[in-house]
Amino acid sequence: MEFRRPRGTRDFLPDETRRRRFVENVMRRTFERFGYEEIQTPTFETLELITAKSGEEIRSHLFHFKDKSNRDMALRPEFTAPVMRLYVNHLQTKPKPLKLYYFGNCFRYERPQSGRFREFWQAGVELIGSGYPEAEAEVIALAVETLRELRLKDFETHVGHVGILRKILEERGVGEEHQNIIMGLIDKGEKEQLELLLDKLKLGEDKDLVHKILGLRGGDEVIPKAASLLEGKKAQEEIEKLGQMLEKLRDFGIKDYRVNLGIARGLDYYTGMVFEIYDNKLKAQKQICGGGSYSLAEVFGGEPIPTCGFAFGFDRVVMAMEAERARYGEEDEKRFLIVTTGEKLLSKAIDISRMIREKFPCEVDLMRRRLGKALKYADSKGIPFVIIVGEDELKRGRVILRDMKTGTQREVPIERIIDVL
Numbered sequence: 001m002e003f004r005r006p007r008g009t010r011d012f013l014p015d016e017t018r019r020r021r022f023v024e025n026v027m028r029r030t031f032e033r034f035g036y037e038e039i040q041t042p043t044f045e046t047l048e049l050i051t052a053k054s055g056e057e058i059r060s061h062l063f064h065f066k067d068k069s070n071r072d073m074a075l076r077p078e079f080t081a082p083v084m085r086l087y088v089n090h091l092q093t094k095p096k097p098l099k100l101y102y103f104g105n106c107f108r109y110e111r112p113q114s115g116r117f118r119e120f121w122q123a124g125v126e127l128i129g130s131g132y133p134e135a136e137a138e139v140i141a142l143a144v145e146t147l148r149e150l151r152l153k154d155f156e157t158h159v160g161h162v163g164i165l166r167k168i169l170e171e172r173g174v175g176e177e178h179q180n181i182i183m184g185l186i187d188k189g190e191k192e193q194l195e196l197l198l199d200k201l202k203l204g205e206d207k208d209l210v211h212k213i214l215g216l217r218g219g220d221e222v223i224p225k226a227a228s229l230l231e232g233k234k235a236q237e238e239i240e241k242l243g244q245m246l247e248k249l250r251d252f253g254i255k256d257y258r259v260n261l262g263i264a265r266g267l268d269y270y271t272g273m274v275f276e277i278y279d280n281k282l283k284a285q286k287q288i289c290g291g292g293s294y295s296l297a298e299v300f301g302g303e304p305i306p307t308c309g310f311a312f313g314f315d316r317v318v319m320a321m322e323a324e325r326a327r328y329g330e331e332d333e334k335r336f337l338i339v340t341t342g343e344k345l346l347s348k349a350i351d352i353s354r355m356i357r358e359k360f361p362c363e364v365d366l367m368r369r370r371l372g373k374a375l376k377y378a379d380s381k382g383i384p385f386v387i388i389v390g391e392d393e394l395k396r397g398r399v400i401l402r403d404m405k406t407g408t409q410r411e412v413p414i415e416r417i418i419d420v421l
């Protein structure tokens with residue numbers, strides 16, 4: 001009987017795992033350079049936490065189960081809610097801002113397709129305690145910098161603001177529940193349903209305004225255009241905030257963004273600036289990053305506090321690396337295989353491997369292969385250097401070092417092996 005893995009999950013073989021680890025390390029390094037510290041949260045949480053202010057999109061795709069005490073639990077579909085719970089439980093009194101980052105697997109029961117999985121990974125950050133435009137701008141800048149560090153080129157950063165639409169609706173007496181449904185329909189592109197609901201809510205001329213705002217996208221000229229459309233409305237304040245934030249974003253060296261007031265995001269907790277990054281080389285599921293400003297601490301019993309963050313769809317970033325043929329770093333470029341010309345020399349080979357391993361990855365041939373076969377094995381595994389321990393050389397205190405790329409060999413004194421590399 002053959003066992004198959006569950007739909008929407010994947011196995012990662014060594015080559016792919018190595019590439020994924022490289023991307024993960026670049027992300028971690030970049031987050032840390034901006035002052036973020038890593039945290040970890042449980043893989044499952046109470047259903048109540050996960051569904052609070054999460055939105056229909058998340059709720060309808062949960063892996064949800066009852067534990068043996070009949071409590072409702074869910075595998076985490078994202079990190080923002082768990083991180084805010086962690087903040088309320090442990091970190092409320094710490095100096096602000098708090099800069100937290102995470103890396104881990106998430107679960108959504110979606111229809112699997114290219115770039116959409118049931119188990120996928122997110123790498124993200126949450127900035128807690130500053131609502132200033134420079135804080136929001138720094139968060140977007142960090143996302144873009146991370147992709148630049150990975151040498152991705154063909155991506156677009158779209159920046160919007162859900163507060164504008166929420167304020168228009170609020171001023172018309174539309175409550176939060178309906179606002180959330182509207183945002184969800186916009187996010188999913190369900191135009192007919194949206195029309196029906198907007199008609200039902202009797203928005204008058206503001207229905208037209210909603211459509212005009214949603215259609216606004218382009219460069220910085222969008223800001224004054226939107227401001228004049230919103231003349232005399234509460235929502236005008238929100239567009240001004242977005243303008244100030246974009247100014248700071250330019251200070252961070254990010255100038256090639258697009259203003260896109262049509263972004264709604266699929267989660268209910270967003271309140272202000274929102275952004276999404278798309279990779280143009282990906283065919284389906286181009287969105288590699290999403291984030292924005294939100295309000296959740298008070299939902300979990302904490303004091304209200306400004307918060308913003310983002311999460312990379314880690315798997316999609318890796319796919320974008322492949323699609324853009326971005327280069328993976330030359331980490332572990334120096335790797336070694338040690339082979340002997342006879343079993344008697346194995347102890348010496350193991351001895352040498354321990355010395356080399358202090359500095360570089362090194363393995364001893366464990367199959368007692370003859371030299372020719374060992375070289376083939378090194379080649380197939382992409383190991384760039386082979387050390388051959390032979391009797392004659394050993395008598396002189398030396399071994400042979402073979403460069404697999406060029407095929408050249410030379411004798412080196414054992415005690416100097418690490419120095420000559």
Ligand code: HAM
Pocket residue numbers: 077078079080108110115116117118119120121122124125126266267287288289290291292294308309310311312313314315316
């Ligand atoms: P999200 O847009 O739902 O936002 O997810 C973030 C990213 O995760 C998406 O842009 C996408 O790349 C990736 N993603 C989502 N679902 C899947 C899937 N089924 N398969 C593969 N990749 C997927 C959030 O989760 C927010 N918590 C982001 C955030 C952090 N906002 C503020 N702070």
